[in-house]
Amino acid sequence: MTVLGRRAPAVTGALSWLMSPKRLEGLRLQAFMVPIGVVFAVLFAIPLAQSLYFSVTDFNGYSTKVNFVGLENYRKIFTDPSMLAGLGFTLLYAIGTTVIVTVLAIPLAVLLNRRFFGRNVVRAVFFFPAIPSIAILGLVWAFILSPLGSGAINWLLDAVGGFGPVPWLSDGTLAQLSVIMVAVWSSTGWHAILYLAYLQAIPGDYYEAARVDGASARQAFFRITLPLLAPAVTVSSLLLMTGGLKVYDLPYTLTKGGPGYATFTITQSIIQSGIAQAKFGQASALAVVFMLVVGAIVALQLVLSRRLEGRLS
Amino acid sequence: MRKQRSSPILSLVMILAAAVVGVPFYYIVVNTFKTQRETSASPLAPPTSLYLDNYVRVFENTPILQSFLNTVYVTAVSIVIMLVIGSMAAYAMLLRTNLINRVAGVLLVIAFLVPGQATLIPVYRILVELQLVDSLEGLIMLYTAGSIFCYFLIQGYLRSLPISIFEAARIDGAGPWQIYWRIVLPLIRPILITVGVFQTMWIWNDFITPNVFISSPDKQTLVLQVYKAVGEYSVDWPAFMTLSVIVLIPVVIFFIVMQRHIVNGLLQGSVKG
Numbered sequence: 001m002t003v004l005g006r007r008a009p010a011v012t013g014a015l016s017w018l019m020s021p022k023r024l025e026g027l028r029l030q031a032f033m034v035p036i037g038v039v040f041a042v043l044f045a046i047p048l049a050q051s052l053y054f055s056v057t058d059f060n061g062y063s064t065k066v067n068f069v070g071l072e073n074y075r076k077i078f079t080d081p082s083m084l085a086g087l088g089f090t091l092l093y094a095i096g097t098t099v100i101v102t103v104l105a106i107p108l109a110v111l112l113n114r115r116f117f118g119r120n121v122v123r124a125v126f127f128f129p130a131i132p133s134i135a136i137l138g139l140v141w142a143f144i145l146s147p148l149g150s151g152a153i154n155w156l157l158d159a160v161g162g163f164g165p166v167p168w169l170s171d172g173t174l175a176q177l178s179v180i181m182v183a184v185w186s187s188t189g190w191h192a193i194l195y196l197a198y199l200q201a202i203p204g205d206y207y208e209a210a211r212v213d214g215a216s217a218r219q220a221f222f223r224i225t226l227p228l229l230a231p232a233v234t235v236s237s238l239l240l241m242t243g244g245l246k247v248y249d250l251p252y253t254l255t256k257g258g259p260g261y262a263t264f265t266i267t268q269s270i271i272q273s274g275i276a277q278a279k280f281g282q283a284s285a286l287a288v289v290f291m292l293v294v295g296a297i298v299a300l301q302l303v304l305s306r307r308l309e310g311r312l313s
Numbered sequence: 314m315r316k317q318r319s320s321p322i323l324s325l326v327m328i329l330a331a332a333v334v335g336v337p338f339y340y341i342v343v344n345t346f347k348t349q350r351e352t353s354a355s356p357l358a359p360p361t362s363l364y365l366d367n368y369v370r371v372f373e374n375t376p377i378l379q380s381f382l383n384t385v386y387v388t389a390v391s392i393v394i395m396l397v398i399g400s401m402a403a404y405a406m407l408l409r410t411n412l413i414n415r416v417a418g419v420l421l422v423i424a425f426l427v428p429g430q431a432t433l434i435p436v437y438r439i440l441v442e443l444q445l446v447d448s449l450e451g452l453i454m455l456y457t458a459g460s461i462f463c464y465f466l467i468q469g470y471l472r473s474l475p476i477s478i479f480e481a482a483r484i485d486g487a488g489p490w491q492i493y494w495r496i497v498l499p500l501i502r503p504i505l506i507t508v509g510v511f512q513t514m515w516i517w518n519d520f521i522t523p524n525v526f527i528s529s530p531d532k533q534t535l536v537l538q539v540y541k542a543v544g545e546y547s548v549d550w551p552a553f554m555t556l557s558v559i560v561l562i563p564v565v566i567f568f569i570v571m572q573r574h575i576v577n578g579l580l581q582g583s584v585k586g
Contacts, residue, residue: 002397002518004520023482025488025489026409028404028407028488028489028490028516028583029408029409030405030411030414031405031489031494032402032404032405032489033398033401033402033405033406033413033414033417034399035397035398035401035402035460036399036401036417036460036461037417037462038448038461039398039418039457039458040420040421040424040461042529043432043436043455043457043546044427044432045420045424046422046434046435047434047435047436048427048431048432048435050434050435050513051431051432051434051435054434057411068547072450076511097455104349110326111323112327113573114320115319115320115324116320116321116324116327117319117321117324117388117525118324118327118328119327121331122328122330122331123329123330124568124572125332126330126331126334127572128338128568129334129337131514131564131567131568131575132561132564133516133517133518133519133520133536133564134516134520135520135536135539135540136536136539136540136557136560137337137551139539139540139543139559140337140340140341140554141554142543143550144337144340144571148353148354150344150352150353151356152336152340152356152357152552155355155356155357158344178573183506185337186391190579193576193579194580195580197576197580200489212561234447242428246428246429246430246519248521249520249521251463252520252524253520253540262337266430267430267521270433270434271521271525274433274434274437275433275437276524279327280434284434284435287430287432287434288427288431290430290431291427291428291430291431295426295430298426298441304425308394
């Protein structure tokens with residue numbers, strides 16, 4: 001009796017705690033996490049687990065018997081010429097656009113920060129190519145670079161210098177260069193606007209003090225502007241690098257990945273082998289490698305730029 | 314600080330540079346008013362007359378309105394869904410910091426870093442199972458993945474607000490739904506607009522998803538339609554450029570109206586990204 005009597009309040013206590021308004025309110029608040037939980041499970045966790053699973057099996061989408069093949073698919077992707085070509089160009093594109101855009105966008109931002117007639121319009125024009133779909137711009141540039149009658153650049157070269165059509169998109173190296181240049185054209189202004197925001201946060205007093213101390217404009221740029229832009233460089237180059245690694249639209253619309261596999265990308269390779277050819281194992285292995293490469297580069301870049309920022313500031 | 318003087322030389326150089334950057338847009342616009350023969354004679358020359366046949370032909374041959382409505386439908390529904398999901402999660406994470414939510418926070422960061430390519434093939438198979446391949450609803454489902462990005466930006470914004478607002482509402486007897494609906498949503502309006510504008514640009518411009526998942530012509534988005542038209546028009550360059558210009562008009566209007574929000578989104582997104 002005494003035992004029971006002592007226990008009863010504990011039981012009802014637990015019950016009332018379970019049913020308490022505070023607890024119910026907590027549960028109702030927790031319910032707000034359900035939708036994002038579903039998104040996470042259906043669009044991230046489950047597919048990612050499946051990618052990992054497919055990458056170590058010979059699953060082809062139809063066979064009912066699935067065999068474990070170890071790292072065979074991983075070995076295959078590093079011997080498949082098209083996948084290697086895709087890996088190579090994707091890296092070239094990511095590094096190329098990151099370096100060129102950064103080198104161009106910083107001085108552009110400094111100029112756009114100065115006072116001049118027509119500044120707002122000029123800013124908008126530089127910024128605009130990043131707004132429309134890069135897929136459409138890729139198609140437009142394919143016409144501009146074409147050796148046929150629509151090819152404005154070859155027409156201009158002929159009219160000015162009299163030399164024949166340059167095979168911008170049909171020569172491997174030139175095609176790679178063309179894709180990278182179009183990307184630079186479309187994203188330099190966007191990144192310049194990013195730098196501009198950081199530039200505007202630098203107090204004018206710094207430059208005033210430097211001027212009083214007799215520093216040249218060059219010195220002011222390298223000693224004040226550039227170090228204070230270091231965080232912006234981190235952000236901008238990280239965006240360029242991850243965006244560059246994921247590239248698909250521009251090479252696909254401008255050159256279709258060609259000529260040959262000159263401008264083939266990892267993403268195009270994953271889609272082609274995984275969906276069109278139903279080589280699930282290989283495509284999944286490539287997807288896993290790709291994810292690891294992106295993760296590693298992001299981590300490396302964060303470490304490097306933290307260190308660089310630390311040294312500069 | 315001494316006021317900087319406006320430099321005419323800088324002005325000239327920058328306007329010229331901007332003109333060079335703008336040439337491709339000039340190029341597609343002028344060629345819509347030319348015949349194919351005029352285009353190949355001199356692709357950069359201004360049109361000689363107000364020739365509108367290209368526009369007539371493109372509107373007759375291409376179901377632009379259908380694609381436009383498809384794009385608007387997919388974009389609008391996706392944006393509403395992802396803003397709701399993202400803001401609900403941000404709100405719950407702010408007010409309830411238990412173990413589940415802390416783990417969820419870490420998982421969402423990881424999910425945010427996973428490139429779409431890594432999950433593409435299994436996602437394709439899931440959509441096949443659900444019979445959502447080649448449907449606009451399938452696209453919408455895929456775009457809800459953007460909720461995670463929305464969650465990050467909204468959460469950052471919510472943290473900058475004084476938490477006492479929500480506490481006060483709770484003491485006054487408001488339930489979680491009421492607080493979310495009556496207090497949180499109105500308060501986070503600025504960030505909802507910024508994220509919404511940013512995500513609109515992503516979905517409106519997206520090419521990879523419709524290209525992989527849509528095959529019926531009547532379910533194309535605008536970008537996919539332009540891509541398919543290149544094959545159909547083959548060497549009819551002016552027709553292609555006309556279609557591009559028509560498709561770019563809403564983008565230009567959007568840019569002019571939303572420029573401030575786009576720049577905002579760029580800055581906020583870059584801080585988080």
